[in-house]
Amino acid sequence: MAINREEIKHLAELARLSLTAEEEERFQGQLDSVLQYINHLNEVDTKNIEPTAQVSGLTDVWRADEVNVWNRDEVESALNQGQLENRQIKVKRVL
Amino acid sequence: MLLNELTIKEARQKLDSGEITATNLTKACLAQIKKADPEIHACLLVCEDEALAAAKEADKRIKNGERGDLLGIPYLCKDIIMTKDLKTTAASKILESYVAPYDATVVKKLKDAGAVLLGKTNLDEFAHGASTENSAYGPTKNPYDLSRVAGGSSGGSAAAVAANMCIFAIGSDTGGSIRQPASFCGIVGLKPSYGRVSRFGLLSMTSSTDVIGPLAKTVYDASLILKTIAGRDNLDATSAPEAIEHYEEKISALAQETQSIKDKSLAGLKIGLPQEYFLESLSSDIATRIVETAAKLEAAGAELFTVSLPYTKYGIPVYYIITPSELSSNLARFDGIGWGLAKNEAKNLQEFYKESRGAGFGQETKRRIILGTYALSSGYYDAYYKKAQAVRTLIIQDFEKVFKQVDLLLTPTAPHPAFKIGEQVNDPLAMYLEDIFVTGASLAGLPAISVPAGTVKIIDEVGGEKTEKELPIGAQLIGPRLGEGMILKVASVLDEN
Numbered sequence: 001m002a003i004n005r006e007e008i009k010h011l012a013e014l015a016r017l018s019l020t021a022e023e024e025e026r027f028q029g030q031l032d033s034v035l036q037y038i039n040h041l042n043e044v045d046t047k048n049i050e051p052t053a054q055v056s057g058l059t060d061v062w063r064a065d066e067v068n069v070w071n072r073d074e075v076e077s078a079l080n081q082g083q084l085e086n087r088q089i090k091v092k093r094v095l
Numbered sequence: 096m097l098l099n100e101l102t103i104k105e106a107r108q109k110l111d112s113g114e115i116t117a118t119n120l121t122k123a124c125l126a127q128i129k130k131a132d133p134e135i136h137a138c139l140l141v142c143e144d145e146a147l148a149a150a151k152e153a154d155k156r157i158k159n160g161e162r163g164d165l166l167g168i169p170y171l172c173k174d175i176i177m178t179k180d181l182k183t184t185a186a187s188k189i190l191e192s193y194v195a196p197y198d199a200t201v202v203k204k205l206k207d208a209g210a211v212l213l214g215k216t217n218l219d220e221f222a223h224g225a226s227t228e229n230s231a232y233g234p235t236k237n238p239y240d241l242s243r244v245a246g247g248s249s250g251g252s253a254a255a256v257a258a259n260m261c262i263f264a265i266g267s268d269t270g271g272s273i274r275q276p277a278s279f280c281g282i283v284g285l286k287p288s289y290g291r292v293s294r295f296g297l298l299s300m301t302s303s304t305d306v307i308g309p310l311a312k313t314v315y316d317a318s319l320i321l322k323t324i325a326g327r328d329n330l331d332a333t334s335a336p337e338a339i340e341h342y343e344e345k346i347s348a349l350a351q352e353t354q355s356i357k358d359k360s361l362a363g364l365k366i367g368l369p370q371e372y373f374l375e376s377l378s379s380d381i382a383t384r385i386v387e388t389a390a391k392l393e394a395a396g397a398e399l400f401t402v403s404l405p406y407t408k409y410g411i412p413v414y415y416i417i418t419p420s421e422l423s424s425n426l427a428r429f430d431g432i433g434w435g436l437a438k439n440e441a442k443n444l445q446e447f448y449k450e451s452r453g454a455g456f457g458q459e460t461k462r463r464i465i466l467g468t469y470a471l472s473s474g475y476y477d478a479y480y481k482k483a484q485a486v487r488t489l490i491i492q493d494f495e496k497v498f499k500q501v502d503l504l505l506t507p508t509a510p511h512p513a514f515k516i517g518e519q520v521n522d523p524l525a526m527y528l529e530d531i532f533v534t535g536a537s538l539a540g541l542p543a544i545s546v547p548a549g550t551v552k553i554i555d556e557v558g559g560e561k562t563e564k565e566l567p568i569g570a571q572l573i574g575p576r577l578g579e580g581m582i583l584k585v586a587s588v589l590d591e592n
Binding site: 003007008011012014015016017018019023027030031033034035037038039040041042044046049050051052053054055056057058061063074077078079080081089091092093094095 | 430
């Protein structure tokens with residue numbers, strides 16, 4: 001088995017996703033198949049091969065750090081839910 | 096001919112001569128949407144008022160003597176691209192009522208060019224899929240056979256173009272999502288080189304392969320769209336600095352050069368057919384269509400070669416590590432704070448996050464987030480993500496080597512024509528294998544286009560009765576990085592129109 005149910009539970013916790021028991025079981029089966037297929041990659045010898053991070057070929061793309069002043073109404077309509085107080089969003093208690 | 100059935104080229108000529116108006120062109124598209132979309136379900140949103148206002152504005156500009164490729168041309172946009180003041184949902188429940196606060200660069204460019212936005216199209220949720228069945232708002236049906244999928248993830252855009260609901264559409268391609276639905280729906284779909292088109296305003300999926308591109312009725316039309324949407328953008332640090340070409344000029348030159356395909360218009364061009372793309376398991380019908388396509392190019396003066404891309408079969412496992420990994424990171428921003436689905440009844444912040452995301456994301460999205468979290472987690476990062484990126488280097492090197500021998504590659508786009516709705520939806524791995532011919536170009540950031548290559552016969556058995564059906568399939572041309580001009584030119588030779 002490439003992945004078990006405990007690991008699925010743990011990963012869902014890390015990713016802040018609530019899963020039903022049914023989803024946990026189904027995903028375990030499906031992801032197990034996917035991972036077994038993906039494990040074919042172990043056939044490939046990648047010693048001394050540099051991993052590719054990106055294919056744009058660009059490095060150090062700069063632009064001036066300019067401040068754009070957004071229209072206040074536009075800002076408020078973009079962040080349009082939750083309780084707004086002093087231009088801050090109130091969230092649930094953390095602890 | 097109905098106005099909504101026109102190509103960009105045809106509409107352009109009629110608009111500029113005053114024969115038709117952008118307003119009537121737009122009305123014709125809106126009427127077709129009203130007529131055909133209740134069945135096909137290509138559109139998630141239709142902005143009739145805004146479209147008619149934009150058409151009116153375009154008519155004014157044309158009357159004032161302004162000329163532009165896309166001025167007054169109605170289009171639909173995949174709902175994973177931000178359109179200011181319009182809902183942008185990514186076909187997910189987590190963004191069900193989300194209104195975009197700004198336009199994507201592509202949308203802004205099209206607006207400035209005077210194109211008329213008709214609305215947003217359906218997709219697999221967050222572009223996760225190859226059939227548009229993963230949409231939280233129901234699948235899009237194939238206009239050629241309503242019991243079959245339109246392909247994905249840009250299924251809505253492809254079906255809309257095929258059904259003449261618009262003159263062109265915009266989609267995104269991360270691992271085949273423009274090309275495969277174009278193949279299933281019998282239209283042209285272009286994935287430009289990575290970085291050729293700005294990603295600003297595209298809801299990110301796989302940051303290292305995502306590309307925005309056109310879905311069109313002809314190759315010439317696709318070249319006009321690319322010319323408008325391409326270009327370096329200060330707001331996208333991965334956008335290519337190279338100048339945009341006048342892609343359509345190469346095609347026009349070709350058309351003027353030759354009256355018949357038999358004239359040597361592609362003389363000197365070397366086309367490779369990679370043996371690994373013509374698997375035993377590929378249906379002989381599709382192989383035949385590609386061979387016929389190759390023969391057409393040969394008749395036009397090109398030379399055909401058999402080539403090899405030995406790491407082809409690792410494209411899928413590489414893609415399905417890199418994609419979930421990058422998207423698991425990109426989707427972390429959907430936390431319900433300030434915008435998006437919010438489970439306000441949650442007890443505390445942790446529960447708020449889990450419940451909002453658990454309720455807002457669909458099955459495939461959750462699966463991919465979990466897979467990506469796994470591949471990037473401590474202890475697994477080297478074995479999965481780093482390993483995949485190293486094999487990716489080998490795949491890229493395969494293409495580099497082959498482009499020293501030939502100028503471009505010809506392959507099938509998809510392993511089969513459109514499958515039935517529901518046929519594969521419970522088998523994620525089977526769905527991933529749909530991408531077998533299209534992931535290579537995505538991982539290497541190369542330009543690739545799918546052109547209609549005829550149809551294949553399939554036999555449908557419904558309630559004991561057998562019917563024969565013809566379904567479209569596409570041929571794919573892959574070019575070297577920033578080789579859009581060349582693959583568009585070659586593809587135009589195949590264009591029936």
